[in-house]
Amino acid sequence: MLEWVLAGLLCIVTYVVFTLSTSSGSQYEDNSIDAFISKDSSVAKRLAPRENKYKRNYITDGRQILLLYGTEYGFSEEVATKLFDRLGEESVLNGMLWQPRLVNVKYYSYIRWTEEQLCLLVISTSGDGVPPTDALPFYQMLMNSGETLSHIRYAVLALGDSNYPHFCKTGLSLDKRLGELSAVRLLDCQTIDMEDWPVISDWMNRVVGAVSEADLAVKTDYLVVNSLGNNEGHTRTNPFLSRLLVKKPLTVVDNDEDKVTIQCEFDITGSGLTWTAGDALGVYPQNNQSQVEGILQALGYTGQEGVETDQRPWGHTDRVLTCKEMLLRYLDIKHVKPELLELILSHSSCDDQRQQLRDLLHTQVPSGVREYLSVREVLDVVEEFKVRPLPVDRFLSHLKPLQPRYYSISSSPQINSNTVCVTAAVVRYSTLGRDREGVTTCYLQDRLLPGDQCHVFISRNPDFRLPSNTKTPLILIGPGTGIAPFRAFLQERALLSQEDRGQILLYFGCRHKNKDFLYRDELENLAEKSVICLRPAFSRDQEEKVYVQHLLLQDGSLIWNLVNKEEAAVYICGDAKHMARDVHKVLLQIIVMQGRTTQDEAELFLKDITYQYLSQEYNPDILPPLEPRGEPGKDGPAHHKGTCCPCGVDVFTRALERSIAALIEGSDVFLLISHNRRGPNKKAANRRFSCP
Template sequence: MGKEYQINQEQLAQLNQLIQNLSADQLVWVNGYISGIINGKDDALLLPKISVPKSAESITILYGTHTGHSKEIGLDLYDKVLALGFNAKLQGVDDYKKNDLKKEKYVFLIISTHGEGDAPIQAEDFYEYVHGTRAPKLPDTKYAVLALGDKTYKKYCQTGIDFDQQFTKLGAQAIIPVQTSDVAYEEVAEKWIETILNELKTLAPEIASSPQSKSTSAPKKKFNRSNPYYAEVLEKVRITTSDSEKEIYHVEISLEDSGIEYQAGDSIGILPNNPIDLVDLLINKFEDDPERIVTVGEKELSLFRALQNKLEITVLNQEVLTKYNALVQNKDLEALLNNEDKLEEYLYGADAYDLLEDYPGEITSDQFLSVLRVLYARLYSISSGPSANPEEVHITIASVRYQQKKRDRKGACSSYVSDEINAGDHIPIYIDKNEAFRLPDDENKPLIMVGAGTGVAPYRSFLQEREQNSAKGKNWLFFGNQRFKKDFLYQVEWQKFLKKGTLQKLDVAFSRDQEDKEYVQHRLKENGNEVYQWLENGAHFYICGDKKYMAKDVQDTLLEIIQNEGGITPDKAEEYLKNLKREKRLLLDVY
């Protein structure tokens, strides 16, 4: 079936909602009804219509997303609102008609925060509108906001908080207070939706109690953070040389019989184990019994297992330090918490044992457990094309190892995979969808792909898919790492893509192979004219890698190229770049 005939995700959710409670006889009836419509038979239109009572109240569900999580939650709420018998519409905020806002009676917004307090690209215009002088007064509007974010950032869930405050300023009435959620958002989202539905039931109890509204909601995703799939590792190969400063592995994982599907651009979430040596340090610090039973959440387990499998101990954030200091009341720690620059410097590379050593105080091991975050999954860009690798998924992992304060440190997940996992072992995984990093629907569109280190992983997936689908669009890869002879990830594969014509251009930068360091942005600048011509011809520009340095430098260079090659002012160049983002032709997967 051609792509032009496929239904979208929103339509599929509605279809699933319709058919999931129908009997076999009813499904046969529906099949005949649809066939009649397709064949233009007038009698199909005379078949009895199903009467579903509807509330006069109209519900608007809006989402603003970077990776697609907000949209998933929106679809879930949309299904359940329809099941109650309400009229509802679901839209991304970029497609929403802003002038309709003043007419809305009920608005439910699911919105993520990107980086340090920024609205996702999809929501930038709507954010400016709501906070601008043209925003309407909303005295007749009731609303609720679910804010998604990451507590490792200082401005946690800031976009959602901003929307909530602004809606209130415009006169709208919050049905429930703004809800914020960390990276493990599923449980908070479920509770938020449940609260919304309970509020809606009070609006039209006769609708909510009708037989048609009793249908169950769409099934939850089979595998996620709270319910991972234990997948077999088929192969693990180091793809940097043994004398390289970087220890990077290519890992192939079986999805056979799992039913798991993914797209190029998605990521895999892996639930790791914390390093045992760090677990032992913490237990010894408290002089506690590793087999003592403790409670984490609603589960009882040994202290050792709690620290190894359930709680975050390799990284810290401001919230953990704040909770810890509420118990120990350390004046030096209080001073640190009041100094943003020093706090950010301290948090980079510090772990739970550092906190106990650097800022001591009276605290029991159980109290310490209570301030720690839940151990969260680590996300890795998928490096395999699903069409080229049926029932398999590949990832590229750099092992994180460093020394700080005369103690060896390890990344929780990277060391778990590199040190403990081998072919034949099973690891807990799930697919993390990333709608913000997709191949263009038009396979004739050219691609410019920029990645450093393991940031090149998704481009292997992209090129495998384009080759498998015989896509005619040109492809240009910019790749950077430390040394040509030691760190040229997937070198043989890129050369094969070049030979076959799947990859038209390859430009590389190896920073340590000469006295003056060279990076991918230098290769971009050298090819500025051609890069600009590709953009003018509709190219999609991808950046994957470190957000703070590499991605920022690449975007700055791209802006310079646009200004110089386009012969336009800095303001016009900024607008050009902004339009690329709006058109989903500048796509970032950064961390």
């Protein structure tokens, strides 16, 4: 009996082994696991987990290249990853044994500089000459370092905006400093004006050529790249899946001219996220599904085509997603890269279309293609140039990553540390006869319902803070959604006794008292309790328009005394498109009139002031102007960190002018004006005028 049982078990084991050994290699594919999940299935293939090539550890000897990037919103990282790919491809083709390691400069402490041979640095200027927040410790370390780096070759790619006086200052300063530390410059520092990909590509070509000629030793790598940042919690690259608790309108809308503004409250319980009043909330949106369907239809895709990504997207357990999901959640379908036109040109069979694309791409006037793309989105382009077949993976690789949008947090953690509030003006407009929408504000308004989940993270803004001395008077000027960070400020000041807080003047501006007076009940309640002196301006409630600058002029004597004698901090936040120039004029006028001084002396006084500004939403790594899309609301790709620099009135004027450009693109612009006592000329910085 026992023999029969053993024989039976042996047969079963033999059958199982045979089945498993032939399931994936059998000519009868329909019986295999591979056939079940792969080739002809309408669902994307699920592949075995593989190494993230951008966090690769090298276990064999090679020629290491340190590829550093410093970024605020992701563009420097995007450029650095492309350079990483380029170096890897060249190494494989030519047997160079290059081992590029992609490292955020915030992990600089893990780098052993004595063991490095070649460093390529891609870094942005996040403000008016200021490093990105995460890059500041690295910047300070290098600027203060006395270490000799004569054994290191280097090249720097500096990203910035030429409209600012300190164009690419961070990259230029680091390039100069590396040279002062005796590092050997591989190439001259290359500055990049906004997202100028042709210049970036040319620099990459020159870098590859220069690296090829460098005599790098073959060594064992010490750096464990895949361990960097694993315990950081929730960040831009690892956002928290929050839940929308509350969404409520803040305005009354009776006609098309009325603005829709909403407040959204997100639950971050258990996330470990913390924030300080003045910080921003990064929100990852989803694209409009109807636009995604339009793109799929124009290109003849089903949407179920499987796409393997180089690294696991946040929110997913593997690196294989459907084409539709990539377009919906991870790729930017609003802004078109010129490379997409190049791809379409290479696959087009229509002579007329090919000629049109050549004219656009190869014109001697670079602004031609920029102007063409400035009013078009991906759907417009793929409908205009209907090219089939266009390989799915190639098409998707020519789209920009979908960036988060940033909103100043309009609540204080001292009130509720588990709920984050943001205030957003919903953007809708039209170009080329087609209705357009702000990616995130319309996602929040139209598609995200209370109870739904949304990926968020905290974006620190250490340069936009309340004064540490709670008795410092505050002058807050915040039309429209510019009130958002002030709401958080006021919540904290309201917790203090009257003896412990300084005087607060709040100038708020909107069109109609009964339509868009944001947080009216809260502000009037604070005024009744003498927490603030509320000065609202309603531009459309009377025949003659009244703006906040008119009220500032009326209160010139009070403002002058607070600023000149009591060293008040002045914050200006809001729609610079309508008020910035007038505010500048009013400030000068107040100084001249109340200080009994000349215009030139007033200008000098302004030169002794530190201006800090924060534009609420836009642009990866670079300052305004945004891509010229003519978007008139409050929904741009990212926001600017506050900057701090002792600057003259010309800088202030430029900041206001650039802020106007930002508002055209849908940014809220914040200016913080406070007396600068940190600069080298402390005597000038503390200059005061006496009022007779």
